[in-house]
Amino acid sequence: MNLICWLAVGAVLLDVAGPPSLGAQRPLTVTGARDLTFGTVLPGVPRVIARTDPAYSGQFDLKGPKDNQVLLAFTLPLVMTGPAGAQMPLVFGASDAGYSQSEAIGSQIGFDPKQPFTATLSKNGKGSVFIGATANPATNQRAGAYTATLTLTVTLLP
């Protein structure tokens, strides 16, 4: 058997073992659609943003193969950083994230953003992930603007 034949065998084996019709599927994309916004916060007064808050919750939009399962995994900050390096604690509760196959904020399935979560893309290959959190400013929290970065990694499951 010559080299070309062996490569052909390898390609066939890959096609059998790999995801079905991977080459023809829509590529997986993740988009940060809306920032998580706490707005004005007063020292010593916790500020809670629900994942169902249409204006202030964070949102990611997903696109990929139709009906495909995906694994959602967040990288979450413990604090927001402000003026002169001041920090403000950020807490994510066990149901502070939600997944919606229909991309509607009103029809979410809640999950713990600190744990990987398996979701299924819609028949159109779409879905949205929403996230809320609690900011806990100290009573002597320094005034100013605070920010942090939340990252969502999405992995296609076979």
Place this chain on the structure above:
Amino acid sequence: MRNSKLSLALLALVAVSAGAAQAQSNNASITATATVQTPINVLGAQQLSFGNVFPGINKTVGPNDLTNAGRFDVIGQAGSAVTLQFTLPATLSSAGNTMPIDTYNAIRAEDLGQTVGAVMFSPGPSNAATLSGTGGLFVWVGARVVPATNQAAGVYTGSVTLTVVY
């Protein structure tokens, strides 16, 4: 030679598989933002002082009396809307005796001379105001005491409390 071809095929398989695995994952980031406001501090800077009062003769201290009117100094987030909440005593007390207060008036301004943004108002449980561009606000409180004709002599006191909230 046969083994070499097998190795090449497997190498191709592994290389293509690695490429496929990388394409199965993606990520994106959003930002969490918050703006912490400056806490409000309220200082009782000057007592409301009626001085000597005579039985049967009412005495008024106007809020524009910079020497005798009570004064609160407020500092907070520049330009913020706030609510002034007064708790005002109806009487002054002295060893079991009381002396009524029947009227209160107030002025708020952005400077100690009452020349910038001065507004007279009737103090109560909820008065709207706005902190200045530097976050300051000064509030003066005046009142009228109504001593009875047989008012017992003594030193009479009462507490005026101002709470300021965003």
